[in-house]
Amino acid sequence: MTIVVLSRRNLLAAGGSVLASGVLAAGGSALLLPARADGLAPTESMTGGANNYRKGAPVVDRIGKGGFWMSGTVRRAGDGAPLAGQRIQIWAHTVEGQEHEPQSHGATLTDKDGAFRLEMPQIIPIFGQPHGHLAYDSGEFKTVFLRPIMRSAKETSLEAHFVLQPA
Amino acid sequence: MQGQVKGLGSLIWVALALAIGVPIAFAAASEQLAWRGPIYILASFAGIIALGLVLVQPLLIGGYLPGPSAYRNRRTHQWIGGALALAVVIHVAGLWFTSPPDMIDALTFSSPTPFSPFGVITMWAVFAVALLASLRRRLGLRLRLWRFVHIPLAIVIVVAGVVHCLLIEGTMETISKAVLCALVLAATIKVLADLWRKRAVRGESAARQ
Numbered sequence: 001m002t003i004v005v006l007s008r009r010n011l012l013a014a015g016g017s018v019l020a021s022g023v024l025a026a027g028g029s030a031l032l033l034p035a036r037a038d039g040l041a042p043t044e045s046m047t048g049g050a051n052n053y054r055k056g057a058p059v060v061d062r063i064g065k066g067g068f069w070m071s072g073t074v075r076r077a078g079d080g081a082p083l084a085g086q087r088i089q090i091w092a093h094t095v096e097g098q099e100h101e102p103q104s105h106g107a108t109l110t111d112k113d114g115a116f117r118l119e120m121p122q123i124i125p126i127f128g129q130p131h132g133h134l135a136y137d138s139g140e141f142k143t144v145f146l147r148p149i150m151r152s153a154k155e156t157s158l159e160a161h162f163v164l165q166p167a
Numbered sequence: 168m169q170g171q172v173k174g175l176g177s178l179i180w181v182a183l184a185l186a187i188g189v190p191i192a193f194a195a196a197s198e199q200l201a202w203r204g205p206i207y208i209l210a211s212f213a214g215i216i217a218l219g220l221v222l223v224q225p226l227l228i229g230g231y232l233p234g235p236s237a238y239r240n241r242r243t244h245q246w247i248g249g250a251l252a253l254a255v256v257i258h259v260a261g262l263w264f265t266s267p268p269d270m271i272d273a274l275t276f277s278s279p280t281p282f283s284p285f286g287v288i289t290m291w292a293v294f295a296v297a298l299l300a301s302l303r304r305r306l307g308l309r310l311r312l313w314r315f316v317h318i319p320l321a322i323v324i325v326v327a328g329v330v331h332c333l334l335i336e337g338t339m340e341t342i343s344k345a346v347l348c349a350l351v352l353a354a355t356i357k358v359l360a361d362l363w364r365k366r367a368v369r370g371e372s373a374a375r376q
Contacts, residue, residue: 046279047272047277047278047279048268048269048272048277048278048279048280049279050268051266051268051269051272052266052268052269093202094202095201095202098204098265098266099266100266124199124202125199125336125337126266127262127266127269127280128280128282128283128334128335128336128337129280129336130336147279153336
């Protein structure tokens, strides 16, 4: 009986302190927000990410005949706010062309939730690894090149996420 | 008895042909080839053939292949060493042509792919052996010193080469590739073990005198 009472008391105390610290933390972050830079860290460019990049790939509804989905999100460093209307360039070695060929490149824009999704041909292994390339290089934020790897060459989708910092 | 030895001899040759031929045949049937240009395909197969040649080398120098004399084996070992260096050159040059930035990353050890540094280390070890072998007479390297230089480099070629191959997701079929790599390692270990044993026996007999 004593044990139950004790644990209930402990529970209440613990719950209270979690609540208090939560409120304090939320208040603190709201107060500090404008000067805060240590929140969501910006995404670093990956090694080899810029390989076979072509500047100014056109915004397209779909790259080639499609069949494979590249998707992801674009957010702002620090507060993690979704960034709408951001241009993301995508390219890869696919069943329809090599990495450097123009038809393997395309771009898309993020929606109001900062999400993007572009259909493209199936990615196949090149240089020993099935991978895709993505770039943000519109100038407003610092340029980032990503090179995500597929867990298996049989997968039909791939994700990459950007956290951008002001240029 | 003679017939049995002959039978065993041809069995070894058949096994060697299968160990190298089967992975090449699987790679030649890979669906990946449909989406690769001719130079990329050439580069890929130069790499696969190089792995096959790395299997032949310890078998030749260890005298495990029936038929030719020890002298002929050594000469063939040298020629195949040259062919191996050439295969590596074709492999690297073809990949450079296919995607220069990826090859520059690899050669400068700044590639995101984990197998690339192993491939580059293998390449330099192959080139080093080829260069030293071509200069051996001029440098006056005696057998002992030659082995002291060649054996560590050969171990680097085998180990780094095998790791490089196993980590790659490409045209080679997984099991036939793994078997070929295992045979390369086994043949190398066998040659080293035999050499060690011979040296120990020689040491003993020298001590007895």
